[in-house]
Amino acid sequence: MRPINSVIQEVRSETPQIRTFRLEGDLDPAPGQYVMVWVRGVDEVPMSFSGPDTITVHAVGEATQALFQLGAGSSIGLRGPLGNGFVLRGDRVLLIGGGVGTAPLAFLGEQARAAGAAVDSLIGFRSSGDVIFQSRFEGLGRAVLTTDDGSAGIAGRVSAGLSEFDLKGYSQVYLCGPELMMWDIISRTREHASKIQASVNRYFKCAIGVCGSCCMDPDGIRACVEGPVIMADRLLESEFGRYRRGAAGSRGSCRG
Ligand SMILES: Cc1cc2nc3c(=O)[nH]c(=O)nc-3n(C[C@H](O)[C@H](O)[C@H](O)COP(=O)(O)OP(=O)(O)OC[C@H]3O[C@@H](n4cnc5c(N)ncnc54)[C@H](O)[C@@H]3O)c2cc1C
Ligand code: FES
Incomplete structure (x- = not known):
């Protein structure tokens, strides 16, 4: 293409x-x-x-x-x-985002509201000066904000806001942000993994499924075409949260 x-x-x-x-x-x-x-x-x-x-x-x-x-x-x-984006399932959804990863969730939330779903959000940023799209999320439903330094909302990582929500009440949970933040959320909410859709970052080159740059161990799922949105129960069985491959294919940290 x-x-x-x-x-x-x-x-x-x-x-x-x-x-x-x-x-x-x-x-x-x-x-x-x-x-x-x-x-x-x-x-x-x-x-x-x-x-x-x-x-x-x-x-x-x-x-x-x-x-x-x-x-x-x-x-x-x-x-x-x-790629494959988020799939809207059910009529009460929770968005969980960190940093610029909140951006696709704001778009999703607006489409979900327009389709009649109730939409709540948990969004986290480093500091009050890094907050984006707060009014977009507040316009959708209940929105809880966290900042790492406590300068706005709840002090701490995004997971510090998890106790504000009962995940049992949501038909689907949508997740996007830095990998370690997503891993933190998924590993704390394992029992809900079959209803968590997460947007995954890997190193994309061709973006059409032929070069293998974005493949994830152990089953070689190609994040560029089968993802970037992947169910969390599949991620729990993968390299996600442990390592990822960089531009040259060597294993590296998930940080960032
Ligand atoms: C599916 C997907 C959606 C993304 N959506 C957004 C978004 O909405 N907003 C946003 O700001 N960023 C997004 N990113 C991340 C964005 O692609 C990187 O920040 C960008 O590629 C950095 O390039 P650079 O040259 O500025 O920085 P560099 O210094 O070259 O790279 C910084 C870091 O960005 C990542 N990166 C670099 N090139 C690529 C690549 N070709 N594919 C994947 N990761 C790369 C690597 O982790 C690298 O360590 C997304 C990534 C993916 C895979
Ligand atoms: S980026 Fe080439 S196969 Fe995914």
């Missing part, structure tokens, strides 16, 4: 490190699907949709910082929407 050209329509600053880019084109993604964003001359990187025509980007390295140099009217290449 070759990239299509897309002119950036608008750039919104969410925090000093996070920006939302509104893209041109009739993309029609499902929440949880992603797009490969080609920043010409730099790299092509995966980004989840934060809305029907938006991506929300945390500047962490070369490609994302180069994207931050682009404004409305600049053009990028896009391949997608790609």
Whole structure:
């Protein structure tokens, strides 16, 4: 699949490190699907949709910082929407997100509300200055906020807010954020793993299931095409939360 050209329509600053880019084109993604964003001359990187025509980007390295140099009217290449996104199941759902991982969950929550589901949220950030989309989540239903440093909401990691919710009351739970945060949640809620859908990050190259870069041990599930959304009971039997492979295929830490 070759990239299509897309002119950036608008750039919104969410925090000093996070920006939302509104893209041109009739993309029609499902929440949880992603797009490969080609920043010409730099790299092509995966980004989840934060809305029907938006991506929300945390500047962490070369490609994302180069994207931050682009404004409305600049053009990028896009391949997608790609992968299997979140599947809406039942009529009472809980969203659990950390950092920029909250972005696809806000999109999912809005579609779930429009479909008539009750939507509650648990969202966590490092500090009050890193909070994004709080009003989007509060507009959906009950929203509990955590910050690592206690500057807003409950002090502590996202899991510090888990006791606010009885998972038995939810038809489905949706999870997105840093891997160790997701692992922390899944390992504390193992008995609910069959109803937790988690969006997984692996190193994506081809994004069409042929290069093997994103395969997860032990069964070789390809996160780019069978994921990025994978059921938590399957993740419990995998490398998830223990290690992941980097750009060259060697095992590395799950941090980040
Ligand atoms: C399915 C999926 C959805 C994602 N959605 C978002 C999103 O909505 N917003 C957001 O800010 N980030 C998202 N990411 C992460 C984003 O792709 C990386 O932050 C980005 O690739 C970093 O590139 P860089 O050149 O700026 O940084 P680098 O310094 O090159 O890399 C920093 C880290 O980013 C990761 N990374 C780099 N290249 C890739 C790649 N090709 N595939 C996967 N990970 C990579 C690696 O963990 C690396 O250690 C998503 C990743 C995946 C797999
Ligand atoms: S990125 Fe190539 S198979 Fe998934």
